[in-house]
Amino acid sequence: MAYRLTATLAALAFAPTLAFAPTEALAVDLKLSHQWSTSDVRHKVAQMVADEVADDDINITIYPSASLFKANEQYNPLSRGRLDMTVLPLSYAGGQRPAYNLTLMPGLVKSHDHAARLVDSPFMEKLEEIMAEDDVMVLVHGYLAGGFAGAEECVTGPDTVKGKQMRAAGKAFEQMLAEAGASITSLPSSELYSAMQSGVVDAANTSSSSFVSYRLYEQVKCFTPVSDYSLWFMYQPLLMNKSTFESLTEEQQAALLEAGKKAQAFYLEEAKKEDDEATAKFREAGVEIAEMTEAEFNAWRDVAKASSYKEFVAETPNGQELLDAALAVE
Numbered sequence: 001m002a003y004r005l006t007a008t009l010a011a012l013a014f015a016p017t018l019a020f021a022p023t024e025a026l027a028v029d030l031k032l033s034h035q036w037s038t039s040d041v042r043h044k045v046a047q048m049v050a051d052e053v054a055d056d057d058i059n060i061t062i063y064p065s066a067s068l069f070k071a072n073e074q075y076n077p078l079s080r081g082r083l084d085m086t087v088l089p090l091s092y093a094g095g096q097r098p099a100y101n102l103t104l105m106p107g108l109v110k111s112h113d114h115a116a117r118l119v120d121s122p123f124m125e126k127l128e129e130i131m132a133e134d135d136v137m138v139l140v141h142g143y144l145a146g147g148f149a150g151a152e153e154c155v156t157g158p159d160t161v162k163g164k165q166m167r168a169a170g171k172a173f174e175q176m177l178a179e180a181g182a183s184i185t186s187l188p189s190s191e192l193y194s195a196m197q198s199g200v201v202d203a204a205n206t207s208s209s210s211f212v213s214y215r216l217y218e219q220v221k222c223f224t225p226v227s228d229y230s231l232w233f234m235y236q237p238l239l240m241n242k243s244t245f246e247s248l249t250e251e252q253q254a255a256l257l258e259a260g261k262k263a264q265a266f267y268l269e270e271a272k273k274e275d276d277e278a279t280a281k282f283r284e285a286g287v288e289i290a291e292m293t294e295a296e297f298n299a300w301r302d303v304a305k306a307s308s309y310k311e312f313v314a315e316t317p318n319g320q321e322l323l324d325a326a327l328a329v330e
Contacts, residue, residue, distance in 0.1 A: 052259035103235035140238035179307035
């Protein structure tokens with residue numbers, strides 16, 4: 001009897017601490033994976049979200065530099081709930097969802113401000129409906145941009161690439177450049193420096209950050225930067241597993257959405273800054289700067305309509321509807 005009484009008293013003594021257990025149980029640990037280094041703007045966006053929600057019982061552990069999942073292998077774990085969050089070029093998942101290839105399509109986005117309007121449009125709503133089918137949602141929208149560089153000559157309108165050996169960032173850009181008369185060499189941007197140095201590649205298309213980080217200003221004579229009219233924009237959002245988000249408390253969901261809103265504004269400004277810094281770096285190196293005109297942009301879009309747009313519509317369910325929705329955003 002004494003033993004039972006002692007056990008009962010011990011249980012009662014412990015009972016007050018149980019009142020705090022539900023609050024502690026609300027704390028959640030999330031895993032966020034991406035392929036970028038910790039100095040990259042995409043990591044900074046992820047870190048900003050993590051820092052913003054740290055006081056809301058949400059602990060986000062970031063795995064940079066493809067340390068958890070390989071660069072091209074993050075969408076499936078995310079959609080299956082094995083990964084909670086990722087920063088990913090959505091076109092990487094174009095094999096599973098052809099509609100996503102529209103997020104790296106030449107001439108679809110003219111400028112960063114135009115990209116911001118696309119994000120807040122029926123076009124993006126259609127993409128988000130497709131993501132939801134895979135149990136994926138967007139927490140932070142973001143586009144990064146890029147330009148062209150020529151080893152000997154400027155790349156502006158379609159007539160400037162005919163006969164050139166070119167490297168392009170993305171299948172749709174390869175299709176467009178080939179339609180304009182260029183020959184395509186497929187290689188990663190990390191190999192562009194040596195390819196241009198040896199004359200294997202005459203001109204290239206890649207992101208502003210890659211142009212700088214790989215010091216391509218040492219190998220080219222002309223740079224076509226991101227300006228009022230630019231061809232290369234790549235949608236690279238911070239995504240989250242939808243079921244994971246919905247399992248959180250309303251307060252935690254609100255905290256994540258607010259953090260995402262702040263990070264999205266930061267992302268847009270940093271993306272513009274990267275483009276400006278790239279232009280300044282090439283100019284400092286004595287490289288000619290040749291901005292694309294509206295007429296040249298429109299000429300490229302006509303070439304894209306006859307090549308990459310046509311291919312996209314042919315291989316994508318509801319492809320024409322999606323393309324029209326994107327082109328409708330002015």
